[in-house]
Amino acid sequence: MQEPTRRVLMKGNEAIGEAAIRAGCRFYFGYPITPQNELLEYMASHLPAAGGVFLQSESELAGISMLYGAAAAGKRAMVSSSSPGISLMQEGISYLASAELPALIVNISRGGPGLGRIAPAQSDYLQATKGGGHGDYNILVLAPASVQEMADLTVLAFELADAYRVPAMVLGDGIVGQMMEPVALPPPVTELPPKPWAATGCEGRPRNLILSAPYTDAELVELNRRLQRKYAAIRAREQRAECVLMDDAELGIVAFGIAARLALAAADNLRERGYRVGVIRPVTLWPFPETAFRAYPAVRAYLTVEMNEGQMVQDVRLAVNGAVPVHFLGQGGGYVPPVDAIEEQALAILEGGLAR
Amino acid sequence: MKREYTFAGFGGQGILFMGQVLAHAAMFAGFETSWMPSYGPEMRGGTANCSVVISDRKVRSPLVYRPDLAVVFNNPSLQKFGPRVKPGGTVLMVADLIDGGPDRDDVAVYPVPARGIAERLGHPAAVNMVMAGALLAVDPTVTPEQFEAALRTVTPAHRLATLGANLQAIREGMGFVTARRQDRPATGGGGE
Numbered sequence: 001m002q003e004p005t006r007r008v009l010m011k012g013n014e015a016i017g018e019a020a021i022r023a024g025c026r027f028y029f030g031y032p033i034t035p036q037n038e039l040l041e042y043m044a045s046h047l048p049a050a051g052g053v054f055l056q057s058e059s060e061l062a063g064i065s066m067l068y069g070a071a072a073a074g075k076r077a078m079v080s081s082s083s084p085g086i087s088l089m090q091e092g093i094s095y096l097a098s099a100e101l102p103a104l105i106v107n108i109s110r111g112g113p114g115l116g117r118i119a120p121a122q123s124d125y126l127q128a129t130k131g132g133g134h135g136d137y138n139i140l141v142l143a144p145a146s147v148q149e150m151a152d153l154t155v156l157a158f159e160l161a162d163a164y165r166v167p168a169m170v171l172g173d174g175i176v177g178q179m180m181e182p183v184a185l186p187p188p189v190t191e192l193p194p195k196p197w198a199a200t201g202c203e204g205r206p207r208n209l210i211l212s213a214p215y216t217d218a219e220l221v222e223l224n225r226r227l228q229r230k231y232a233a234i235r236a237r238e239q240r241a242e243c244v245l246m247d248d249a250e251l252g253i254v255a256f257g258i259a260a261r262l263a264l265a266a267a268d269n270l271r272e273r274g275y276r277v278g279v280i281r282p283v284t285l286w287p288f289p290e291t292a293f294r295a296y297p298a299v300r301a302y303l304t305v306e307m308n309e310g311q312m313v314q315d316v317r318l319a320v321n322g323a324v325p326v327h328f329l330g331q332g333g334g335y336v337p338p339v340d341a342i343e344e345q346a347l348a349i350l351e352g353g354l355a356r
Numbered sequence: 357m358k359r360e361y362t363f364a365g366f367g368g369q370g371i372l373f374m375g376q377v378l379a380h381a382a383m384f385a386g387f388e389t390s391w392m393p394s395y396g397p398e399m400r401g402g403t404a405n406c407s408v409v410i411s412d413r414k415v416r417s418p419l420v421y422r423p424d425l426a427v428v429f430n431n432p433s434l435q436k437f438g439p440r441v442k443p444g445g446t447v448l449m450v451a452d453l454i455d456g457g458p459d460r461d462d463v464a465v466y467p468v469p470a471r472g473i474a475e476r477l478g479h480p481a482a483v484n485m486v487m488a489g490a491l492l493a494v495d496p497t498v499t500p501e502q503f504e505a506a507l508r509t510v511t512p513a514h515r516l517a518t519l520g521a522n523l524q525a526i527r528e529g530m531g532f533v534t535a536r537r538q539d540r541p542a543t544g545g546g547g548e
Contacts, residue, residue: 181418258418
């Protein structure tokens with residue numbers, strides 16, 4: 001066999017860094033924390049050579065505020081951290097949302113709560129998808145399941161953030177962050193979308209204001225209305241899911257990120273034994289791809305598999321809205337569901353008559 | 357086609373590097389592949405293991421539960437991963453760092469005195485490449501040429517001086533196993 005396209009073998013964290021540089025990101029702020037350090041290291045060694053600024057901030061709070069500044073100046077910019085560091089950034093993320101600033105936040109999450117441990121976990125789903133900070137806001141949340149997607153979804157996150165003027169998050173875990181796979185890197189972006197709203201120096205034009213705090217109650221109400229209109233547009237246009245083996249599936253396994261890879265392995269094995277099992281993998285966690293759940297009327301039950309105590313399953317239940325039972329397999333604190341455990345639970349549901 | 361590998365030993369033995377070279381070789385050969393590390397908190401002296409999957413279609417699970425082939429560099433790794441190897445699979449072990457062998461007769465076992473071989477070559481750090489040579493002798497998934505091309509790519513600039521020693525170690529490992537295979541077919545159990 002011959003190598004079909006030019007691919008390189010990279011760690012997921014490194015793929016994010018290279019894709020971000022190719023997407024025109026020229027400002028990176030961060031503070032070291034495992035399991036995302038390869039990303040910080042990659043930016044330290046590659047971003048300056050691309051004409052960018054790598055800055056190890058004195059804290060996560062400073063880093064997210066630097067991101068606000070760079071985004072307000074109209075630059076493609078990012079921070080990265082892992083769960084406890086992302087918690088520290090929540091005030092700043094809420095401010096970015098209120099100021100309608102496009103920016104990328106990468107969370108290569110670990111098991112919590114508290115300082116937790118570096119074992120892979122998906123326990124930040126609710127924090128990521130339900131706002132995380134204070135106020136009525138959402139951010140785009142993309143969940144890569146492969147090193148290729150670490151690159152591709154980083155580019156997409158920058159594009160969508162600019163298109164809607166919202167912060168975007170790439171949410172991964174220690175496995176997709178530290179594993180290596182072949183990746184076809186995206187071409188370098190040569191032209192970025194214009195940002196006439198940015199605070200770039202107002203000589204020759206009216207000045208632009210980037211504000212988190214409106215001056216009046218009425219203005220705050222109007223800001224909230226505008227944000228909600230924007231979120232409605234995102235929900236209508238930007239839901240993404242990968243649906244595999246679903247067309248005739250009686251049981252749909254729902255999983256995101258690396259858990260979906262294990263779910264796919266389980267579905268393959270169950271198909272070989274004659275069971276009609278498929279996988280719905282939300283790629284956007286916010287907006288949650290609820291329309292995917294309306295596309296498969298043959299499904300008689302869902303099994304949600306997560307590396308947490310049951311977070312996305314809440315959104316699955318909302319999307320399914322009682323039409324069929326929704327089961328759950330998962331655990332927090334570093335549990336990675338073994339393929340045979342997924343198969344076992346799926347079989348129990350299938351052989352229990354699906355309706356439980 | 358899907359082949360799953362586990363490499364396990366102490367940090368500092370080049371376990372993770374060996375797996376990375378194999379994954380690169382697989383990519384150069386046009387396969388889909390994944391490499392996944394798992395290691396203890398210390399870089400040197402802690403336990404280190406990694407998983408490699410090579411497939412002719414997209415890799416589903418990068419986690420390896422039951423490898424086709426395990427390369428083990430110390431006793432704890434043999435105890436942990438020996439029982440997990442698929443029936444009919446292969447265990448390559450650094451015989452002069454391990455007492456005994458896997459307690460089962462349904463896998464092919466290749467004890468390789470890789471430390472002795474590496475020391476005799478004057479390259480004591482090349483134990484991992486002796487074992488890589490042993491792997492190439494028993495597993496045709498990637499060719500020695502593809503593996504060596506991958507090694508040249510993966511070796512960082514500040515380590516280029518090790519390249520010659522590593523290539524020599526690969527050939528010695530291949531030669532050792534190939535000679536033993538001609539003497540007798542591999543069977544379960546036992547050390548050298």
